[in-house]
Amino acid sequence: MKKDFVLLRIFRFYWEGFRGMTIGKTLWLIILIKLFIMFVVLKLFFFPDFLGKFKTQEEKQDYVSGELIQRAIHP
Numbered sequence: 001m002k003k004d005f006v007l008l009r010i011f012r013f014y015w016e017g018f019r020g021m022t023i024g025k026t027l028w029l030i031i032l033i034k035l036f037i038m039f040v041v042l043k044l045f046f047f048p049d050f051l052g053k054f055k056t057q058e059e060k061q062d063y064v065s066g067e068l069i070q071r072a073i074h075p
Helices: 006-019 023-046 057-073
Strands: none
Touching: 006 023
16 A cells, blocks of 8 residues: 555545535635635725835835834834
Protein backbone atom coordinates (compact mmCIF):
# COMPACT_ATOMS: atom_id res chain seq x y z
CA MET A 1 0.00 0.00 0.00
CA LYS A 2 1.34 3.36 -0.99
CA LYS A 3 1.66 5.96 1.74
CA ASP A 4 -0.33 9.13 1.05
CA PHE A 5 1.07 12.52 1.74
CA VAL A 6 -0.03 14.05 5.03
CA LEU A 7 -1.57 17.09 3.33
CA LEU A 8 -3.56 14.87 0.99
CA ARG A 9 -4.91 12.85 3.91
CA ILE A 10 -5.88 16.05 5.74
CA PHE A 11 -7.59 17.38 2.60
CA ARG A 12 -9.56 14.13 2.17
CA PHE A 13 -10.58 14.19 5.83
CA TYR A 14 -12.07 17.68 5.54
CA TRP A 15 -13.55 17.01 2.08
CA GLU A 16 -15.47 13.98 3.34
CA GLY A 17 -16.58 15.89 6.42
CA PHE A 18 -17.94 18.82 4.43
CA ARG A 19 -19.69 16.54 1.94
CA GLY A 20 -21.67 14.95 4.75
CA MET A 21 -22.81 18.22 6.30
CA THR A 22 -26.35 19.51 6.10
CA ILE A 23 -26.74 22.45 8.47
CA GLY A 24 -22.98 22.96 8.57
CA LYS A 25 -22.96 24.20 4.97
CA THR A 26 -25.41 26.93 5.89
CA LEU A 27 -23.29 27.93 8.86
CA TRP A 28 -20.15 28.07 6.70
CA LEU A 29 -22.02 30.27 4.22
CA ILE A 30 -22.93 32.66 7.04
CA ILE A 31 -19.30 32.69 8.22
CA LEU A 32 -18.03 33.46 4.71
CA ILE A 33 -20.55 36.28 4.27
CA LYS A 34 -19.50 37.79 7.60
CA LEU A 35 -15.81 37.57 6.64
CA PHE A 36 -16.57 39.25 3.33
CA ILE A 37 -18.35 42.08 5.12
CA MET A 38 -15.56 42.49 7.67
CA PHE A 39 -12.63 42.51 5.26
CA VAL A 40 -14.05 44.07 2.10
CA VAL A 41 -16.95 46.34 2.96
CA LEU A 42 -15.54 47.74 6.21
CA LYS A 43 -12.15 48.32 4.59
CA LEU A 44 -13.76 50.51 1.94
CA PHE A 45 -15.48 52.73 4.51
CA PHE A 46 -13.11 52.83 7.49
CA PHE A 47 -9.64 52.40 6.00
CA PRO A 48 -9.12 54.84 3.13
CA ASP A 49 -6.01 54.57 0.98
CA PHE A 50 -3.89 57.50 2.17
CA LEU A 51 -0.79 56.37 0.31
CA GLY A 52 -2.53 55.94 -3.04
CA LYS A 53 -2.03 59.60 -3.89
CA PHE A 54 1.76 59.24 -3.87
CA LYS A 55 3.55 57.90 -6.92
CA THR A 56 6.97 56.90 -5.64
CA GLN A 57 8.13 54.87 -2.68
CA GLU A 58 10.13 57.83 -1.37
CA GLU A 59 7.05 60.07 -1.28
CA LYS A 60 5.19 57.39 0.68
CA GLN A 61 8.09 57.03 3.12
CA ASP A 62 8.28 60.79 3.65
CA TYR A 63 4.56 61.00 4.32
CA VAL A 64 4.57 58.14 6.83
CA SER A 65 7.66 59.38 8.67
CA GLY A 66 6.23 62.91 8.80
CA GLU A 67 2.97 61.62 10.25
CA LEU A 68 4.78 59.52 12.85
CA ILE A 69 6.96 62.42 13.92
CA GLN A 70 4.00 64.81 14.02
CA ARG A 71 1.97 62.42 16.17
CA ALA A 72 4.91 61.82 18.50
CA ILE A 73 5.34 65.56 19.06
CA HIS A 74 1.63 66.30 19.49
CA PRO A 75 -0.09 63.22 20.96
